[in-house]
Structure formats: C-alpha cells, structure tokens
Amino acid sequence: MGSSARLRQFVHDNGPLILDGGLATELEAQGAKLQGDPLWSARLLHTNPQAIRDAHSRFLLSGADIIATVTYQASIPGFIRHLDVSAERARELLMSGVHLAKETVTRFDSGHQRPLVAGSVGPYGAFLRDGSEYTGAYAAEMSVEELKVWHRPQIDCLAAAGADLIAFETIPSIKEAEAVVELLREFPDTTAWLSFSCKDGKCISDGSLFTEAVQVARRSTQLLAVGVNCCPPDVVEPLLDSAASLQSPDMSWVVYPNSGEDWNPERGWKTSEKLSATIPELSHTWLKQGAALIGGCCRIGPALIAQLRRELKGDCTPAASAEPS
C-alpha cells in the first residue's frame, strides 16, 4: 500500500489522473450477465477471472491511470451466502480482485510508473440490492459501529492484497462516511478516496449537504480525495462549487459520473433520448474547480475514457504503447 504522502505527490506531479469507466458496463458489453445477480460483477471472480483481466486491459489501453477492482459488491458474507464457499475462500476471492488488477497493470508498466489499482468498496446498500446506495435509507437504522463492522473485512482483504489505495464509492450517507473515516484509522498505512452518490447539485443521496460530507472526509489525513460518482455529469459542477471553500492542497476532488441515463433497481438502465453534456466536455470545468482524479462510472466504456484522456492530457494513451501480452 502506497503511503498517503507518496500518492499525493504522484497526483500532484501527474494530475489530472484518468480513472477507468464502469467495469461492470464493460463486462456486460462483452457478454457477462450481471443484471439481478446478488454479487453483480464480483461473481466473475469465481466464474470468469479472465473476463475481468480483459476488461481492465481495455480501460488501460484507453489510457486509464487508475483502475478500480471488481469488488464493489463483493463481501465475505455475500460470497459465503451466494457462492456457498468457506470464509477462507471468500477472503481469497476478494483478494483475488486486487491480484487480477495488479497482474494487468504490470503489463502496462511504462518503466516510469505503472497504473495504480484502487480497491473498490461499495456501500452497505449495494449488498442490500434494493437501490439504497442511492438513498442511504438503511443508515438510519444502523449505528456507525455496525457500519464499521460491515466494512472492516473488505478493507482488510483489499489492503492485505496490496491495493495501491481504497476507493469508497457511491457512499450515500454521512453516517457511512463517518464509519469509513473511522475505520481507515485502523489501517494507518492505507490511502483512500471517498466518493458520494448524490441527489442533486447540492446534496448527497441521504439529503445531507455535500459540504457536510466533505467536512467528514476532512477529518481523515488518509484521504487523498473526496468527491462524487455515479451521478449525472451536470450535477458535478454545482456540487464542487458548493464546497469550494473547503478545498485543501491535501485533498483534491475525485469525480466520475455515470452517463446521465436513468437507473431503476428493477428495470436497470433506461437510455434517454436527450443526454446532458458528456464527461469529456465537462471535464475542463471540473479540472478548473480542482478535480485531480476524473473518470466515469456506470455506462461509461473504454471509448469515452480514451476521449476523456485526449481531452484532458492531449495525448493518446501512453499506456497503450505496451500491448498486453
């Protein structure tokens, strides 16, 4: 696990860094059936690890500087329940998410710096599979301590497996943010980013102001960045604006919206006729607002990440010079 200071310096020297897009989206584009699966993309750790390597490769070929592991909806209890495996095997599977990503980035090592691997941790609501990662409703019934108990084994596995950092993603509530901020202290060598799901241009999903959420993140010295993901691209600018006064040199913004299409837990994604401006178009604004980590979430594939990279870095994929073997 890279130290926070080293990673901060790396982002400072090389930013903005390009994140990948929706890993599950790319896996589905290649034929994986994930819709309705309680483990979502994490099932492929058990059934088709090669598909995960291939999807990681395609984002790296598109110029991603950081890729996230397939572990968003992975948990020890989830693997035990839905794969009928032992706790030990469940741990191994979770860790294998990091190993697969690290194997893949190694093939894209330019000799200067290999791409980084972020160990993805979804909210407790992702395990519930009822769309509550976009409301945070469950947090009202849970204590910070209970949320820490839930997240601890996943963080432990991802850190032990050697993730460069942890990505807490689509976090819908202040309480869950408090839980992960407290939990991080138990893993003092671990760096992370904390990214919220949002309701509109001012509030995170549970209705709290984004500024409050940023203030919680600021309690941690291990957070490299705080921000938003899986929201429509057009809410990012007002959200970052609302918290502009809280920005500090030690903590940048991380931004990776979805395509702006509508999602429903029963029906899945609904393609709308009129989409708002796209991530590559809006990325210059976010960069001016101080975003250092920019990418995509659901419905964002490798082609759009390549476009984003050209837009922000003016180069096409230095990583692509190293063809995956």
Ligand SMILES: [Zn+2]
């Ligand atoms: Zn998403």
